[in-house]
Amino acid sequence: MQQLNQTPQPENLDAVFAALADPTRRAILTRLANGDASVNELAEPFCMSQPAVSKHLKVLERAGLVERAIDKQRRPARLKAEPMREAVKWLEEFSKFWSSSFDQLDDLLEELKKSES
Amino acid sequence: MQQLNQTPQPENLDAVFAALADPTRRAILTRLANGDASVNELAEPFCMSQPAVSKHLKVLERAGLVERAIDKQRRPARLKAEPMREAVKWLEEFSKFWSSSFDQLDDLLEELKKSES
């Protein structure tokens, strides 16, 4: 069935961020959050050929963000958003780190600048 | 057909996610959170040629995540993390949307599965 090891590996983090770096794929993910969709159902609203959508789905699959099911001839895509948590986690970690070093520094510099003029 | 969406600047969002999709660049960002660094200062710990680092910095600049200063012959890189907030925002929006539809559904299905056996 599906593999349950969601170990936060940097390797997959690469694939997740790369998958999110395309507007069509982000739109596909948003669409899938509304429910499973077949390739053709995805191809139509995005004004894009069927093979193009299949390729995008492959990228999303590789990132673990999408799973394919089987329903007669259809292979509906299903959202699997857990890998996104890795991305969120990295960004939040970084944001935490950064905001404690640079945010305050920027604010400080801004204050110094003001008081200087 | 929907596209009722929440993304403010999709173009830059592409560049930000793409920039984050490489482990070296994420490491560079983390390093820069500790303070500005010159190209050579970055190249050394990453066991990478200087032109390679320059290329990574260019990708980061294009995403707005890094600015270059001028200090004599050096061009120290400085972290500008604001664009990351766009990425965080997209992921949080999505996460919110998703967790209210799929998380609960997955939990529900998991429960059903257990009680079924």
Place this chain on the structure above:
DNA sequence: TTGCTGCATAACCGTATGGTTATATAATAA
């Protein structure tokens, strides 16, 4: 001047993207 340092840029390589059209395959419908 000469020379060193820090960085950028060019040229190249192999591979991946993002798209296309054309074709193959597999399941269903008639």
Place this chain on the structure above:
DNA sequence: TTATTATATAACCATACGGTTATGCAGCAA
């Protein structure tokens, strides 16, 4: 059986990545 549907795959194209080495060039130091 044949035809249709849904999807995958192949082949192709242009561009971008991620790395290399080689080279150029500006800023300092002698």
